[in-house]
Amino acid sequence: MRLLTHNMLSSNIKGVTNGFPLRIEVEKVVEKPVDFNADFLKNMFAKIEWKALVDASRILGYAELPDEAEPSMLDSDDFLKKFHHALLELHLEEGALVCPETDRRFPVTKGIPNMLLHEDEDINNSAAFLNADTV
Template sequence: MKLLTHNLLSSKSLKNVKVGYPLRIVAKDVKISEKEFNMEFVTKMIPKLDWKVLVEAAIQIGHGNGLPEQLVDDYEEDEDLLKKIHHILMEVEVINGELICPETERIFPISSGIPNLLLNEDEVS
């Protein structure tokens, strides 16, 4: 699971959960793999992101170096920053670990890089 995906996922469909965001990450294996930088994608993606959550997630799994706490307004001009964001979004990947619902502590396992968000039949709201 990439940090980009983490930024989009919530556990709001769990019974009695209101926001279910952000999910906490427990990373057991983290893999870094090189991906081609696509400036258009990164600039298109940034407005869809919750920046604070991204920075926190990156710090949680130990790859938060060099990410500014606040996103500058003219990020589109700053190619170095965009490359850093690309690295965090697409290149850092949790292979094995857990996602944890912030409200109910329900654990969603991540195995072989694929998070399992299936609920049990009694957890569906």
């Protein structure tokens, strides 16, 4: 699971008001090279919750992102390369995502988070599954 995916996920358990960001429990991290695309990164920057990305990347062992970022930093190739690596090339291969409010664990297996809810947990009483590796 890429950190791009992590940055877009939240817990949708019934009654949860603050399900973002999901905490990460790491068992295995892998790096998967992805072609660099500066335009994609510039377009995604405004959609990313920066603190959640920084915290997640550090949990995965990557501490190269600055604590804070602003749009003017997108003019720096060095910044874009670090942003690219954290957002797209770091993958949580095995571990779990944990709801910050309920401590409900969602396992991540082979890079795919299983966000399947039990019947009594889902807001609409229907199971929700997200194959986040396609994001």
